[in-house]
Structures are given as structure tokens and as C-alpha cells.
Amino acid sequence: MVAFAFAFLAPVLYSLYLSLFRNQLMGGNQFVGLANYSAAFTDPKFWDGTGRVLLFLVVQVPIMLAVALAAALVIDSGRLFGKRFTRIALFVPYAVPGVVAVLMWGFLYGDRIGLVGWINEAAGSQVLTPFSREWMLVAIGNIVTWEFVGYNMLILYSALRTVPGELYEAAAIDGAGQWRVIRAVKLPALRGALVIATIFSIIGSFQLFNEPNILKVLAPTLISSSYTPNMYAYNLSFLGQQVNYAATVAIIMGVLTAAIAYVVQLRGTRRDS
Amino acid sequence: MAHSFSRPRKSVVLTLLMAGLVVYSLAPLWWLLVSSTKTQEALADSFGLWPAGPFALFDNIAAVLTYQDGVFVRWFGNTVVYVVAGAGGATLLATLGGYGLAKYRFRGRSAVFATVIGAVAVPGAALAVPTFLMFSQLGLTNTMWSVILPTLVSPFGLYLMWVFATEAIPTELLEAARVDGAGEWRTFFTISLRLLAPGIVTVALFAIVATWNNYFLPLIMLSDRNLFPLAIGLASWNADATGVGATPVFHLVITGSVLTILPIVAAFLLLQRYWQSGLSAGGVKG
Numbered sequence: 008m009v010a011f012a013f014a015f016l017a018p019v020l021y022s023l024y025l026s027l028f029r030n031q032l033m034g035g036n037q038f039v040g041l042a043n044y045s046a047a048f049t050d051p052k053f054w055d056g057t058g059r060v061l062l063f064l065v066v067q068v069p070i071m072l073a074v075a076l077a078a079a080l081v082i083d084s085g086r087l088f089g090k091r092f093t094r095i096a097l098f099v100p101y102a103v104p105g106v107v108a109v110l111m112w113g114f115l116y117g118d119r120i121g122l123v124g125w126i127n128e129a130a131g132s133q134v135l136t137p138f139s140r141e142w143m144l145v146a147i148g149n150i151v152t153w154e155f156v157g158y159n160m161l162i163l164y165s166a167l168r169t170v171p172g173e174l175y176e177a178a179a180i181d182g183a184g185q186w187r188v189i190r191a192v193k194l195p196a197l198r199g200a201l202v203i204a205t206i207f208s209i210i211g212s213f214q215l216f217n218e219p220n221i222l223k224v225l226a227p228t229l230i231s232s233s234y235t236p237n238m239y240a241y242n243l244s245f246l247g248q249q250v251n252y253a254a255t256v257a258i259i260m261g262v263l264t265a266a267i268a269y270v271v272q273l274r275g276t277r278r279d280s
Numbered sequence: 281m282a283h284s285f286s287r288p289r290k291s292v293v294l295t296l297l298m299a300g301l302v303v304y305s306l307a308p309l310w311w312l313l314v315s316s317t318k319t320q321e322a323l324a325d326s327f328g329l330w331p332a333g334p335f336a337l338f339d340n341i342a343a344v345l346t347y348q349d350g351v352f353v354r355w356f357g358n359t360v361v362y363v364v365a366g367a368g369g370a371t372l373l374a375t376l377g378g379y380g381l382a383k384y385r386f387r388g389r390s391a392v393f394a395t396v397i398g399a400v401a402v403p404g405a406a407l408a409v410p411t412f413l414m415f416s417q418l419g420l421t422n423t424m425w426s427v428i429l430p431t432l433v434s435p436f437g438l439y440l441m442w443v444f445a446t447e448a449i450p451t452e453l454l455e456a457a458r459v460d461g462a463g464e465w466r467t468f469f470t471i472s473l474r475l476l477a478p479g480i481v482t483v484a485l486f487a488i489v490a491t492w493n494n495y496f497l498p499l500i501m502l503s504d505r506n507l508f509p510l511a512i513g514l515a516s517w518n519a520d521a522t523g524v525g526a527t528p529v530f531h532l533v534i535t536g537s538v539l540t541i542l543p544i545v546a547a548f549l550l551l552q553r554y555w556q557s558g559l560s561a562g563g564v565k566g
Binding site for chain 1: 289290291292294295297298299301302304305306308309311312315407409410412413414436439443447482489492493495496500510511512514515518519530533534537540541544545548549
């Protein structure tokens with residue numbers, strides 16, 4: 008708990024402290040109260056990034072979780088050839104370091120040595136253009152989905168494994184079919200795990216950083232330094248030297264994420280009692 | 281209904297659907313593996329999913345290991361240090377903390393819960409930047425400690441362990457042990473630890489992956505190339521390769537990626553076996 012306090016609470020408090028000041032060229036650090044916050048709330052760059060991750064969240068998270076849920080149920084149903092292999096194969100991308108995943112997809116998306124270039128050549132036209140303004144976010148969403156589908160599947164699958172065998176026996180005695188077992192036994196058993204998976208996916212979307220930051224090298228004109236709030240905070244503090252404002256952006260995002268995660272948590276567990 | 285079998289039959293349709301998903305998961309890795317056997321020229325000219333040109337895998341590996349005075353080997357060693365110290369410590373702390381939170385009532389428990397949830401929710405980057413500023417005040421930046429210390433605290437692991445301990449260890453069992461006169465430590469080591477084993481392996485697995493994977497924290501903490509973990513090193517090679525007037529070292533980035541993936545996938549497969557035996561031995565199925 009001491010370590011926890013040191014590595015977690017201290018930075019948060021320091022961050023809060025920083026967000027209340029502004030570094031002037033003359034006069035050093037000056038207390039400015041909530042001025043940084045009002046600046047952030049009227050900062051188009053900040054809202055641009057926030058809007059982007061919200062869009063990402065609304066589209067990518069449901070798709071990914073639906074696929075993960077379907078995969079977990081199918082694997083658990085025992086109606087699959089090569090169940091063990093499937094489970095491991097789906098999880099492997101999660102073990103691939105994010106940086107490597109992005110580098111790899113970055114190559115694949117590329118015209119020169121990637122598959123996209125090959126597909127376009129075979130089709131005779133530019134069918135796929137991941138490095139374009141419209142498709143960039145989809146391309147990023149694909150990478151994130153690829154990385155985390157198996158991980159979410161595993162979380163849901165292990166929750167299914169904890170369902171006691173007697174429940175299935177009872178359901179079988181009652182003559183319940185597979186769909187009915189899924190609805191009456193499996194989905195309720197999954198609720199907790201599903202809430203956890205949703206929360207972490209939401210957090211992941213808000214934290215979006217690695218993928219755009221590495222792809223930026225390949226598509227510098229498409230991904231601005233404020234593409235996501237996280238990138239904005241990073242670039243503010245390391246390239247722009249605006250540490251105080253970066254801390255403010257970081258705090259707003261933290262509060263926003265925590266609030267949404269909390270709502271999901273409440274909604275997800277309410278019916279338990 | 282075709283589905284109403286209590287003993288499920290194997291389904292070809294479901295298998296094919298899942299096979300599609302498996303291909304999606306594995307095809308990029310296959311591309312990476314195939315590409316690591318190609319020379320730079322073959323990379324640009326040939327179809328990505330099939331080997332072509334001279335078989336250059338060993339030349340590529342040798343090039344990766346010796347490029348820039350063998351800095352890759354150094355990055356590998358650094359990564360191992362970060363994983364052992366960081367992920368190992370994180371697992372230990374998460375296990376003790378999660379168990380304590382799940383099985384002991386104390387004042388402020390709900391406040392701790394709220395803090396942990398909040399901690400999970402705070403963006404890593406949000407925390408990393410202030411941590412960097414704090415560490416630079418303390419003179420810790422650009423040392424191995426600056427990567428290890430923040431890694432030790434894993435709100436996610438703590439949360440997972442907490443949930444797991446709440447569900448896997450019946451409180452009655454602990455009470456029975458106490459009635460039998462077993463001390464808290466003895467109860468923990470003889471009863472709880474065994475029940476927690478699958479959870480511990482899971483948390484360790486995630487901690488290892490997270491540390492091996494870590495990009496943002498070392499990116500801001502370290503400026504000395506000799507302290508880089510693999511992920512940062514590879515990204516820096518990639519940046520070298522794509523900039524203006526760059527030396528194209530795509531084959532090094534690709535082969536280096538393969539070498540980076542192999543140990544973690546191997547570790548995962550190894551742990552997966554423990555994890556599975558842990559699940560059945562841990563009495564989850566009763």
C-alpha cells in the first residue's frame with residue numbers, strides 16, 4: 008500500500024498541483040487557479056482528440072467485445088474442432104508487444120512491402136487506403152481489435168469455466184437447449200467479466216496512444232500531435248514544454264474515464280443484489 | 281432445434297467461423313515470420329505471405345544481433361531485467377494486496393476500492409508524465425529504477441486478484457482454519473495460496489506481457505539507448521528507417537520483431553499450461 012501510494016497517489020497529487028500553475032517566461036511558476044481548466048475546455052485541439060476517441064470507443068469497443076463474446080461462447084460450447092488451438096491462436100496477438108503489432112500492421116498497410124499494396128495491385132485500383140484521412144481511424148481500430156479480441160475472449164472464457172457443472176446438469180434435466188443455457192446460465196455468469204472487459208476497453212480507448220504515435224512516423228500529415236488526448240498531453244509536456252497544461256489535460260481525461268468506468272460498473276452490477 | 285443436445289456435437293459451421301478468426305489472428309504473424317526470411321530486395325518485390333528470394337533468416341538474425349555494436353542484445357537483457365523485477369514484484373504485491381482486500385474487513389475499505397478503480401481508470405500517460413516530473417526531481421529518470429518502480433504498482437493486477445480472491449476462497453474455509461488454530465500466515469500459505477494459484481499465474485502472465493509490451497513509460501523515462509527495452513529500441517530503428525534520408529533497415533525491424541515476439545509467446549505457452557492445470561487443480565470445478 009505504501010508503494011501504491013508512492014507510485015500512484017503522489018503523481019496524481021503532483022499532477023493536480025501542477026495543473027493549477029502556469030509557467031511564464033518571466034516570473035517562473037505562477038498560481039493561476041483554474042485558468043488551465045477553462046483553457047482546456049475551450050481548446051479545439053483538446054475536443055478534437057476527445058471526440059475522436061469517443062467515436063473510436065462507440066464503434067470499436069462494441070465490435071471487439073461482441074466478437075470476443077461470441078468466440079468465448081463458441082469455444083465453451085464444446086462444438087468446435089481444435090478448441091484448444093483456437094483459444095491459444097486467438098490469444099497470441101495479445102502477447103505480441105504493442106509496438107511490434109503496430110510496426111507490423113504499419114508494414115502491412117504500406118504500399119511498398121505490405122499486403123495492402125498487393126491487394127490494390129491485384130484489384131487494379133486503390134481498394135484499400137488505410138493511410139487516408141477517412142480510413143486512418145479504422146486502420147487503428149483494426150490494430151487494436153486484433154491485439155485485444157483474444158484477451159477479452161480469454162477473460163470471458165475463464166469466467167465461463169467457473170460455472171459449476173451442476174448448473175448445466177440441472178439445465179439439461181430441465182430440457183433446456185443450448186440457446187436457453189446461454190441465456191439463462193452463461194450470460195448471467197458472464198456479467199461480472201463482461202463489465203470488467205467493457206471497463207478496460209473503454210479505458211484503453213481513452214488511453215489510445217501507442218498506435219497513433221507509432222503510425223505517425225508513417226503518416227505524419229494524417230496524425231497530428233493532438234490526434235488523441237493522450238498524445239496531446241505527451242506532446243505538450245515533452246515537445247511543447249507546457250507541463251502545467253499537459254497535467255490539466257491528463258487530469259480531465261482521468262476524471263472523464265473514471266466517471267464513465269464508474270457508470271458502467273454501477274449499471275453492470277446493479278442487478279446482482 | 282439443432283442446438284438442443286445436452287452432449288454437444290461438433291459443428292463444422294462454427295469451426296469454420298472460428299477458423300476465419302484464427303486466420304485473422306495469425307496471418308499478420310505469418311507475414312512477419314515469412315518476411316524475416318527475406319532479403320530487403322525480396323521484401324519489396326514478392327508476395328508477402330509466401331517465402332521468396334534467397335533464404336536470409338540467419339543473415340538477418342546475425343545482422344540484428346550485430347547492428348550498432350550489438351545493441352539489440354543489450355535491449356534484450358534490459359527487457360529481461362524489467363520483466364523479472366517489475367512484473368515479478370507487481371505480481372507479489374497484487375497477490376498480497378488483493379487477498380488482503382478481499383478477505384479482511386478494515387476501516388476505509390470502500391475508499392480503497394474507489395481508489396483502485398480510479399487508479400485503473402487513470403490513463404497511463406496521464407500518470408506517466410507527472411511520474412516523470414516527480415522522478416526527475418528525485419534524480420531517478422534515465423535509470424532502470426524509473427521503469428521498474430512504476431511497473432511494480434499494478435492497479436489492474438490488484439483488481440483482478442481482488443475479484444479472484446473474493447470468488448475463489450470461501451470465507452468459511454478461512455474461518456474453519458482459524459477455528460482450528462492456524463495463524464493468518466499459515467492459512468495464507470497452506471490454503472489461500474493454493475486456491476489463488478490460477479489467479480496468480482494469470483496476473484503474472486498479464487504483468488509479464490504488460491512489462492514486455494511497455495512502450496510509453498520507458499519512452500519518456502529513458503534517453504540513454506543502452507537502457508532501452510526491446511520495444512523502444514525497435515521503434516527507434518523503425519523511426520530511423522522511415523525518416524528523410526534514412527537508412528532503410530526494414531529487414532532488421534522485421535527480424536528484430538520476430539526475435540522480440542518469440543520469448544514472450546514461448547513464456548505464454550509455458551504459463552498457459554500451468555494456468556490450465558492450475559484451473560483444474562485449484563478446485564474451481566469442485
